[in-house]
Amino acid sequence: MDEAPQLAAQVRAGRLPPVADRLPKRPYVVPHHWLTPGKYGGELRLVASSTDSAAFREYMYGHSLIRWLNDGMDIGPGLVESWETGDDASEWTFHFRPGLHWSDGAPWTTDDIMFWWKDMVGNDAHPDTPPDETRSGNGALMDLSAPDDVTLVMRFDTPAPLTPFHLARWVNGGIGPTWMAPKHYLKQFHPAYNDQVSKDWASAGGEFELKRNWTVNPDCPTMTGWRLKSYKEGRQVVYERNPYYWCTDPDGRQLPYVDTVTVAAVADPEVMKLQIQEGEYDHVDGYLSGSVTLSDVSSLKQTQDRSALEVLLWDSGDGTGSLFFFNYDYREPTMRALIRNPKFRQALSHAFDRAEAQKAIYFNTGERTTGTYSPKSLDFLADDTAGDVYKQWRDSYVDPDPEQAKAILDEIGVVDSDGDGKRELPDGGKLVIRLDYPAGTSHDHVQKNELLKKDWERIGLETKLNPVPPDAWTVDWDAGELMSTTAWEMGGGIHEILVEPQVLVPLEGFSAWWAPLHANFHAVWNTADAAKLRGTDPYSRTPPSVEPEPGGPIERLWQLYDEAKTEPDAMLRYAKVWEMIKIHVSDGPFFMGAVANFPRVVLAHKDLANVPRRENLRLNGFCGPWSHPNPAVYDPETWYWVNPGAHT
Incomplete structure (x- = not known):
């Protein structure tokens, strides 16, 4: 197993355990056929309309139990390593990867799912409600149990054949249902676990919600490839490599390759376009940015020498325009x-x-x-x-x-x-x-x-x-x-x-x-x-x-x-x-x-490798629905700079 040099230095200094101890017993190996071995290092610069925009969350699939593959034609493992169901699909058993860790190094277990289910969804005062996949065809809530640290069982009173499709969609904990929460960290802010916290959820809930939001609170552990480093409201968000990220490339090297991700907040669409043309960003998803459309393609191509951004066109998969x-x-x-x-x-x-x-x-x-x-x-x-x-x-x-x-x-x-x-x-x-x-x-x-x-x-x-x-x-x-x-x-x-x-x-x-x-x-x-x-x-x-x-x-x-x-x-x-x-x-x-099914505009720096092209993808891309999270389904953690030293 290999890792980023900056993490290896921390291991040598005794501040981190060895990479073999940080990864699960059987890591998720990113399977995309277009990947080439990457280089560690560098910064990735992105843009969103605001610091609380959902756009960047669509870049990280780390909390998802199961994943879309091949433009959504297939479903593959994620945090869940394998699963099975009976003939009538009314009971589902999910087996998680042994040895998963939160970004602060604490063990991840199914207790983190049960904490969400019992103490958040099951708490009438808490805003989380049961997501669609937790109800049967009759509308009755499933019975959810965790027999051990790596096993989860969902039982329904009717067949529930759509369960895996529900679990693959969204980026859980970012846009879709939470599905898990770091109990070891959050219980100190939950009145059921801390007598010092007000029992009145109207008083306690505000701090709890702030603390659980890993996109605002750098102290909140996450399972994503990058963890929050700093948050400047209305201006900029910076993410750094998660040393406990549970995914590797096909050669067994821990991901992500890129050290940091900086997301600038730009509210004015026209200002955003000008900055894009001046080369201030390294990757732009036109749909997520809300600013770049087909009408901008001509000007974007005319400014490629300045921006160093290639114009990629992926299928939207849109049904209407x-x-x-x-x-x-x-x-x-x-x-x-x-x-x-x-x-x-x-x-x-x-x-x-x-x-x-x-x-x-x-x-x-x-x-x-x-x-x-x-x-x-x-x-x-x-x-x-x-x-x-x-x-x-x-x-x-x-x-x-x-x-x-x-x-x-x-x-x-x-x-x-x-x-x-x-x-x-x-x-x-x-x-x-x-x-x-x-x-x-x-x-x-x-x-x-x-x-x-x-x-x-x-x-x-x-x-x-x-x-x-x-x-x-x-x-x-x-x-x-x-x-x-x-x-x-x-x-x-x-x-x-x-x-x-x-x-x-x-x-x-x-x-x-x-x-x-x-x-x-x-x-x-x-x-x-x-x-x-x-x-x-x-x-x-x-x-x-x-x-x-x-x-x-x-x-x-x-x-x-x-x-x-x-x-x-x-x-x-x-x-x-x-x-x-x-x-x-x-x-x-x-x-x-x-x-x-008109094209969507995707912009990628010419030196940023492993960003798939239209011809690499099963259906020429599928970047319309938020619940087929693009670009998360294509694993930006595998993107790398061919010359990392020039992008720090």
Whole structure:
């Protein structure tokens, strides 16, 4: 085994144990085929919009039990070395690597998971709630136990075949569920373990949350490749090598190669772009930065001599590009009835000239789409039939045909009844389509909205752009006050779509999507509590909620979802998903896309090795969904400088 020279010096000085004692008995060996043996040393300079931005957390996969591999086509070990389940997938046993350590050298054990589960999730006063993967198909919490220091058992009252997919997503402890916490450090701040801490969680909780946040508190141990060294709010964050990181390269050399990572906070996107062009950063993920898009590629290439940054284009895996969807539960009843008429939405989709958006926003890349989840999802790659399902959904209402759109509107009574050149509601009332979006949203969404406005006004529909204060957005959307969402995209959709099904079916916890009040009602659907709500105003309930029309598209989607999520056989599960997609075709579109799978911009310094290129990756990259954490899935701990001395 080998290690960084700076760590070897600490071993010689007696400040660290030997590397063999710091690594687990069987370290995780990074498996990527494009790797070359690296050199230790140097600094990596990154940029984010703020010091509390989630962007940098997407660089480190260290807390994850299981990992995505091959652009999410496969799942492999992480902290968990192996696992098994029975035929019905209702019980899962996970075996962790013996000899894991936190970054301060303390042993990691399954007790750190049970501490999170019992003393944080199980504490009603604590903000952590049970993540999706801890509930069965009936919504009941799993039984979680740790028979020993390296074994974890999850038992469900129904089959739970999606469990490994849930555990692979996100960067746990950074963006997704925590799943573990350093008990040896945090118990001193927890009232259940320290009598000196106030029993009132309102008093004790603030300090506990600060202490557990390893992205702000340098004293908090972590399992990531780099640990926090210093935090200057609003300015800069510095990470240093974790001497106990549990991963090695294929030659058995402990990772990471790079000594330190410095993340600068730059709030102004234009300032960030100028600094990028001047070579102030070594790696930039355009999606995470929120600033670099395809429109910047030309200027970035023109400044390559100064910046030394190569422009890499990876597939986004995106299913929509900038999308549009109505609020299916819009408060005003006449407009809501029209929104729920699929012919109205189909007419609007046919009126949208996506070719213009593809040229103006996406520079003739990607593929025009009515709107789906990611074309890279496993159920779309399962066989030829699966590919046909995807294409049928993608192409269902994608063809631009203003005359067909007008004919459909005439058919449903959306006509110009007063002769002013603008169509009215079926009852003769004024019809205005409002394109709602958070004020300050990025230019590509605004550009798409302007195209929608132009195309829809061409067929006689009055359309208005409506920027909304961002702070009011969520409350107004959940209350049915906003008519539409126009500044989102289906960023990917994880490979097993039922792990993140909110785009496919309205569910509790995901009210931000196209049927927010239905999503809230799903929490009590088919329970005794549902009867208590009947006869009350849906918009006055807490939270506001609407039950689905019997036999309607949402009820059918819910029924299929309940059947699919507990199906252990993958192909039978996919078949249920495809039935759900048929509802999206026949009764949709519930959301409208523009261009799918366009490229994302990735910038990497020409001297930074082991950053994969498009051709190295199984699906040409997959950097849309946050839950397929990019670049963490490609292990930045393996990146190295070909000339480390020039980057210190």
